[in-house]
Amino acid sequence: xxxxxxxxxxxxxxxxxxxxxxxxxxxxxxxxxxxKVILEIIPTxxxxxxxxxxxxxxxxxxxxFNLSERFSNCSNIQNFSHLGSFNSDNLVIQVRSLDxxxxxxxxxxxxDIVPTDFVYQYTPLKEQFYTKTxxxxxxxxxxxxxxxxxxxxxxxxxxxxxxxxxxVKCADCLHIKTALHSxxxxxxxPHPEYLLRDSMVYFLKARLRGEGLEVRxxxxxxxxxxxxxxxxxxxxxxxxxxxxxxxxxxLNSDTQTFTSxxxxxxxxxxxxxxxxxxxxxxxxxxxxxxxxxxxVFDLRRKSTKEDTTQIxxxxxxxxxxxxxxxxxxxxxxxxxxxxxxxxxxxxxxIPNEN
Amino acid sequence: METINPFAIYDTLFVGxxxxxxxxxxxxxxxxxxxxxxxxxxxxxxxxxxxxxxxxIKNDLGVPLSTEVYTALDCLLVNNELEKxxxxxxxxxxxxxxxxxxxxxxxxxxxxxxxEASCExxxxxxxxxxxxxxxxxxxxxxxxxxxxxxLVDEENGAIALLYEQFELLKEAIDTNDSDLFVPAVTxxxxxxxxxxxxxxx
Numbered sequence: 001x002x003x004x005x006x007x008x009x010x011x012x013x014x015x016x017x018x019x020x021x022x023x024x025x026x027x028x029x030x031x032x033x034x035x036k037v038i039l040e041i042i043p044t045x046x047x048x049x050x051x052x053x054x055x056x057x058x059x060x061x062x063x064x065f066n067l068s069e070r071f072s073n074c075s076n077i078q079n080f081s082h083l084g085s086f087n088s089d090n091l092v093i094q095v096r097s098l099d100x101x102x103x104x105x106x107x108x109x110x111x112d113i114v115p116t117d118f119v120y121q122y123t124p125l126k127e128q129f130y131t132k133t134x135x136x137x138x139x140x141x142x143x144x145x146x147x148x149x150x151x152x153x154x155x156x157x158x159x160x161x162x163x164x165x166x167x168v169k170c171a172d173c174l175h176i177k178t179a180l181h182s183x184x185x186x187x188x189x190p191h192p193e194y195l196l197r198d199s200m201v202y203f204l205k206a207r208l209r210g211e212g213l214e215v216r217x218x219x220x221x222x223x224x225x226x227x228x229x230x231x232x233x234x235x236x237x238x239x240x241x242x243x244x245x246x247x248x249x250x251l252n253s254d255t256q257t258f259t260s261x262x263x264x265x266x267x268x269x270x271x272x273x274x275x276x277x278x279x280x281x282x283x284x285x286x287x288x289x290x291x292x293x294x295x296v297f298d299l300r301r302k303s304t305k306e307d308t309t310q311i312x313x314x315x316x317x318x319x320x321x322x323x324x325x326x327x328x329x330x331x332x333x334x335x336x337x338x339x340x341x342x343x344x345x346x347x348x349x350i351p352n353e354n
Numbered sequence: 355m356e357t358i359n360p361f362a363i364y365d366t367l368f369v370g371x372x373x374x375x376x377x378x379x380x381x382x383x384x385x386x387x388x389x390x391x392x393x394x395x396x397x398x399x400x401x402x403x404x405x406x407x408x409x410x411i412k413n414d415l416g417v418p419l420s421t422e423v424y425t426a427l428d429c430l431l432v433n434n435e436l437e438k439x440x441x442x443x444x445x446x447x448x449x450x451x452x453x454x455x456x457x458x459x460x461x462x463x464x465x466x467x468x469x470e471a472s473c474e475x476x477x478x479x480x481x482x483x484x485x486x487x488x489x490x491x492x493x494x495x496x497x498x499x500x501x502x503x504x505l506v507d508e509e510n511g512a513i514a515l516l517y518e519q520f521e522l523l524k525e526a527i528d529t530n531d532s533d534l535f536v537p538a539v540t541x542x543x544x545x546x547x548x549x550x551x552x553x554x555x
Contacts, residue, residue, distance in 0.1 A: 007522050008522055008525055008526050011522065011523065011527075011540070014543070014544070014547065015526060015527065015540065018540070018543070020535070020540065021536060021540065024529060024531060028531065029531045029533055032531065032533055032535055032536065035535075036474060036477055036535065039478055040376070040477055150480045152480065152481060152482070154442070205482050205485075205486055206483055207480070207482055208482065209482075210381070210383075210441075211381050211383050211441050212383050212413070212417065213383065213485075214415050232415065234383070234413065234415050234417065235382075
C-alpha cells in the first residue's frame with residue numbers, strides 16, 4: 001500500500017519550489033503557455049550567447065511589460081546569430097515569439113515584471129525562475145552552464161570526450177567532488193572507484209542517445225569478470241565494455257595515511273584486465289560486436305606527502321600532459337580495444353613561489 | 355502480413371514531428387518511448403487501457419515497445435513520409451502535411467493532448483532523464499520482475515499501482531488546468547525522487 005499522506009506531502013514539498021508548478025499556481029494556463037515558448041527558445045538563444053561572458057542573462061515574455069518603452073538601447077532581433085555580438089555585463093531578452101526577441105543590455109528590476117509574468121534568469125552561480133510568490137532555483141547539471149543547454153551525443157566516443165573536458169577536468173559533478181579528499185583536488189578519499197563509476201554512468205545515461213540504449217554499472221562478463229560499465233545498443237549486436245581505473249593517492253583523513261598510491265602501472269593493469277574481459281566476453285557472446293574502453297581518472301600530483309594541503313601549479317599540473325605508455329598497446333593490436341582515455345582532474349593550485 | 359494500425363501511424367508522425375522540432379531528429383526507441391509515455395498520460399486522465407488503440411510489450415531489455423509503432427515507422431519510410439540516415443529518422447514535408455491533416459480527424463484529435471504533453475516534457479527535461487524515469491514507472495518496474503509481457507493491460511496488476519500514483523499526483527498538483535504539461539513533468543521528476551518517497555508505488 002502507498003503511504004498516501006507521506007507521499008502527497010513529499011510531492012507538495014517538491015512542487016513548492018518547482019518552477020512549472022509555481023508558474024501554474026501564480027499565472028495559470030497563460031503562464032504555462034508562455035513557459036513553453038520560453039523553454040523552447042532558450043536553447044536557441046544559448047547557442048549564440050556565450051553565457052560565461054555575462055553576469056546575468058534575463059529572459060521573459062510579457063504583454064504588460066515592454067522593454068522598448070523602458071530602455072532606449074533596445075534592439076529588435078529576428079536573426080538570433082546577432083545575439084553573439086552583444087558585449088556587456090547584463091543581457092535582458094524579452095521574447096515576442098519563437099522568431100523574434102527584444103534585447104537590452106540595461107539592468108532590469110525583476111520585481112517590476114513578476115506581478116504579471118514570470119522571469120528566468122541565468123547568473124554564473126545559479127539559474128532561477130522568479131514568480132509572483134516564489135524564487136525557484138534550478139538544479140546544476142554537471143558539464144553545462146545551463147540546465148536548458150544540455151548537449152546529447154550519438155557516439156560513445158563523443159560523449160566520453162565531452163565528459164572528460166567538461167565534467168572530469170574540473171570535477172564538475174557531485175560524485176567526483178565526493179570522491180575527492182578536499183576542494184584542492186590533491187588526493188582521493190579511500191575507495192573512490194564506485195563514485196567515479198557512478199559519475200560516468202549518470203552522465204552517459206543522461207546524455208547518450210541510441211537505438212535501445214542501456215547503460216548499466218558493474219556488469220558480469222562471465223562468472224569471475226565484472227566490468228565497471230556496460231553499454232548496450234538494443235536491436236543491434238553492439239556492446240561497449242568500459243573499465244575504469246584511477247591514478248594518484250587516496251588519503252584516509254582519520255589516520256592521515258595513504259591507503260593507495262596508484263601510478264601509471266595501474267593503468268597498464270587495467271588495459272590487461274580489459275583485454276581479458278574482452279576475451280571472456282567473446283566466448284560468452286561470440287555473435288556480439290563488442291568494443292572495450294579503458295578510462296583512467298588521473299589525479300597524480302608531484303611531490304605530495306600525507307600532510308600536503310596545498311599544491312602549486314608546477315606540481316599540481318606535472319602529470320597533466322604526461323601520457324601513459326601501454327605495453328602491449330592493445331588498442332593498436334586489437335580491433336576491439338579503443339585507444340585508452342586518460343581524464344586528468346585539474347587541481348586548485350596556489351601560485352608558484354618563484 | 356502485418357496490419358497497419360492507424361493510431362500508431364498518427365502517433366509516430368506526431369511524435370516524430372515534435373522530436374525533430376525539439377532535438378533535431380529521432381530514432382525508433384525514442385518514438386517508442388514517447389508513444390508509451392503518451393499512452394500512460396491518457397490513463398492519468400482516467401481513460402481505460404483500451405483507449406490507446408494498440409498495445410505495448412516489454413522487450414528483452416525490459417523496455418516498453420509496440421510492434422505497431424515499428425510497423426508504422428516502416429510504412430512511413432516506404433511512403434517517403436519519413437527518411438532515415440544512420441539509424442536516425444527525419445520527418446519529410448509529406449509527413450508533416452499528413453500529420454497536420456490527420457490531427458483534425460476526430461478519431462485522432464482526442465489523443466493530441468497526451469502526445470503533446472509527453473513530447474513537450476522534452477522542453478523541461480533532457481531525453482535521457484525522461485527515458486530513465488519511464489524505465490522506473492510502476493508498470494515497467496513490475497514487468498521487469500515478472501514474466502508479464504503485455505504492459506498496459508487491465509489484467510496487468512501493476513496498472514493499479516500506476517493509477518494510485520496518478521491519484522497522488524492529481525491530489526498534490528490540485529489544478530483544473532486541462533493542459534497536461536505540468537502533471538507530465540512533475541510525474542517524471544517524481545519517478546526520480548529518492549526511493550523512500552515512491553518506493554511503494
